[in-house]
Amino acid sequence: MKKTVLNQVHHQAGARMVEFGGWEMPVQYAGVIAEHMAVREAAGLFDVSHMGEIEVSGPQAFDFLQYATTNDVAALVDGQVQYTALCYPTGGVVDDLTLYRFAADDYLLCVNAANTDKDFEWLQKLLNESDFIDLKLINRSDEYAQLALQGPQAEKILAGLTQTDLSALKYYCFAKGEVAGVATIISRTGYTGEDGFELYCPAGGGVQIWQALMQAGEPLGLVPTGLGARDTLRLEKAYALYGHEITADILPLEARLAWITKLKKGEFVGSQALLEAKAAGLKRKLIGLQLTESGVPRENYPVLCDGREVGYVTSGTMSPCLKKGIALALVESEIADGEQALQIGIRKRQVAAERVKPPFV
Amino acid sequence: MDFPDELKYTEEHEWVLIENDVVTVGITDFAQDQLGDVVFVELPETGDQLETGKPLGVVESVKAVSDVYAPLSGEVVEVNNDLPDEPEMLNTSPYEDGWMVKIKLADVGELEGLMDASGYQEFIEQD
Incomplete structure (x- = not known):
C-alpha cells in the first residue's frame, strides 16, 4: 500500500486507517459525524495527497485538452480551475478531474487517486493515436502533497500563514504563493460544498503545512478530517464520486454533469456517442x-x-x-x-x- | 475501554447481564468503537423467538451495516424502544442506555459458553 508523506502524522493523531485506491488513508479521527459537523460549522483539514497530478504543457496542450476533456478549455483563463471529465469514445467516463490553467500552454490535471495510472495511460494513448506532437505529458503525482482546508473558518486560518491575498482569490481560482514558508499552489476549490482551499505543495513540505495549519486553526475549531467525512460531506452536496455516480458505463449526461459536457464546443473524445445518446433520449x-x-x-x-x-x-x-x-x-x-x-x-x-x-x- | 465485571461477553462482541433466567443484551464498548458513529438500529419485536447465532437485529454506522447475533436462545420479552430514535446511545452508553433486548432464556445451560470480562479482554487483544 502507498503512503502519503503525512502517514505518520495520521497515526500519531489516532486516525483509523483504511485502504483507499491503493493508499493507506485516514477514514476518521474523532468520528465521522463530529468531523462532518466541524467542516460545516468551523473547518476541517484533509490529507488528499493520494490524488494524482498530471502536467500537460507545450504549444499544443490547449488543443489536446480540448480534444481529451468534456468541458470547454477555451473558457479558462490563467489562474482558473475547471471541473471536467475524460470520456471514452463510448461516452462513458474515464475519470472526473479539475483542470488548472497556469498559462495557455501549461496545465495541471488533478485526478482521482485510484485512476491516476489509468488516466495517464489513457492520455498517453490518445496522444500516440493523434496528430498532437508538440506537448509534454508528465505524471507528477509523486512530487505533490495535497491538503484540503475546508469550512467557513478556512480563509481566516490560512490568511495568517500566507502573503497571498485570499480575499481576492475567487471560487475556482488559484494562485502560486507560500504557505508556512512552503511554495504552494493555493486553490479556492474543494469537495465539501463549504468555502475552502486545496493546497498543492512539494511532497517534502506537506507535514510542515499540515502542522502549521493545525496549530493556527485549532483555536478556530479546525480538526483533522478523514475520508469518512469527505464522503458524507460530498454526498450532502450531491457531488459525484468516480466509481459510484460516474463510471465507464455511465454517461456524464446521465449523471447530472451536462454542465461540464460541452457538446457544442466541437469534437472531443466521446462527443459523437454523447450527441447520439442525447438525440435518442437518455x-x-x-x-x-x-x-x-x-x-x-x-x-x-x-x-x-x-x-x-x-x-x-x-x-x-x-x-x-x-x-x-x-x-x-x-x-x-x-x-x-x-x-x-x-x-x-x-x-x-x-x-x-x-x-x-x-x-x- | 470499559468492560464491567458483572457482565458476560460473546465472541460476537455482545454483553449479557444475567438476572435469573432473563438476560439483557447489548454490544460492547469495543464493538461500538469499531463501528464508529451508529446512525440506525433495527431490533426484534417482543415475543420473537431467538436462536443462538442467528441475527437479532442490525446496527448501522455511517460507513457500514453490521448484523447483531443472538448470544443465547429464547423469547424476546422486552426491547429498548428508545434506541431506534437515539441510535447514538450505543456509542455514548453501550452498557446502560444502549441496551438492546431482554431475552427469557430457553436453556440456562447456554450461559456456560460465555466469557467473563477478563476472558473477553484477552479475546479482543488476540483478535
Missing part, C-alpha cells in the same frame, strides 16, 4: 432521494416503484446535517421525471423515499 437519470422513514440507503440498494425495480442507489448515507437517509440514485428517466411514489429496498423493507432536487444541504 434512458437513465441520476436523482436525489431522501427517505421519509428511518433507514440508511446504501450503494446498490434497489429503487422501487409499484414493486418494480426502476434503478439503484449509486451512493447513500445518513446525512449528519439532516439526520435523514439520503441517496443519489440512477433511475429510468420517466420515473426520474415522474411523480410516482418511490421506495428504496433496504433488506426486507421497502422504505419510502421522496425525490429531492440536489443538493440535499
Whole structure:
C-alpha cells in the first residue's frame, strides 16, 4: 500500500486507517459525524495527497485538452480551475478531474487517486493515436502533497500563514504563493460544498503545512478530517464520486454533469456517442432521494416503484446535517421525471423515499 | 475501554447481564468503537423467538451495516424502544442506555459458553 508523506502524522493523531485506491488513508479521527459537523460549522483539514497530478504543457496542450476533456478549455483563463471529465469514445467516463490553467500552454490535471495510472495511460494513448506532437505529458503525482482546508473558518486560518491575498482569490481560482514558508499552489476549490482551499505543495513540505495549519486553526475549531467525512460531506452536496455516480458505463449526461459536457464546443473524445445518446433520449437519470422513514440507503440498494425495480442507489448515507437517509440514485428517466411514489429496498423493507432536487444541504 | 465485571461477553462482541433466567443484551464498548458513529438500529419485536447465532437485529454506522447475533436462545420479552430514535446511545452508553433486548432464556445451560470480562479482554487483544 502507498503512503502519503503525512502517514505518520495520521497515526500519531489516532486516525483509523483504511485502504483507499491503493493508499493507506485516514477514514476518521474523532468520528465521522463530529468531523462532518466541524467542516460545516468551523473547518476541517484533509490529507488528499493520494490524488494524482498530471502536467500537460507545450504549444499544443490547449488543443489536446480540448480534444481529451468534456468541458470547454477555451473558457479558462490563467489562474482558473475547471471541473471536467475524460470520456471514452463510448461516452462513458474515464475519470472526473479539475483542470488548472497556469498559462495557455501549461496545465495541471488533478485526478482521482485510484485512476491516476489509468488516466495517464489513457492520455498517453490518445496522444500516440493523434496528430498532437508538440506537448509534454508528465505524471507528477509523486512530487505533490495535497491538503484540503475546508469550512467557513478556512480563509481566516490560512490568511495568517500566507502573503497571498485570499480575499481576492475567487471560487475556482488559484494562485502560486507560500504557505508556512512552503511554495504552494493555493486553490479556492474543494469537495465539501463549504468555502475552502486545496493546497498543492512539494511532497517534502506537506507535514510542515499540515502542522502549521493545525496549530493556527485549532483555536478556530479546525480538526483533522478523514475520508469518512469527505464522503458524507460530498454526498450532502450531491457531488459525484468516480466509481459510484460516474463510471465507464455511465454517461456524464446521465449523471447530472451536462454542465461540464460541452457538446457544442466541437469534437472531443466521446462527443459523437454523447450527441447520439442525447438525440435518442437518455434512458437513465441520476436523482436525489431522501427517505421519509428511518433507514440508511446504501450503494446498490434497489429503487422501487409499484414493486418494480426502476434503478439503484449509486451512493447513500445518513446525512449528519439532516439526520435523514439520503441517496443519489440512477433511475429510468420517466420515473426520474415522474411523480410516482418511490421506495428504496433496504433488506426486507421497502422504505419510502421522496425525490429531492440536489443538493440535499 | 470499559468492560464491567458483572457482565458476560460473546465472541460476537455482545454483553449479557444475567438476572435469573432473563438476560439483557447489548454490544460492547469495543464493538461500538469499531463501528464508529451508529446512525440506525433495527431490533426484534417482543415475543420473537431467538436462536443462538442467528441475527437479532442490525446496527448501522455511517460507513457500514453490521448484523447483531443472538448470544443465547429464547423469547424476546422486552426491547429498548428508545434506541431506534437515539441510535447514538450505543456509542455514548453501550452498557446502560444502549441496551438492546431482554431475552427469557430457553436453556440456562447456554450461559456456560460465555466469557467473563477478563476472558473477553484477552479475546479482543488476540483478535
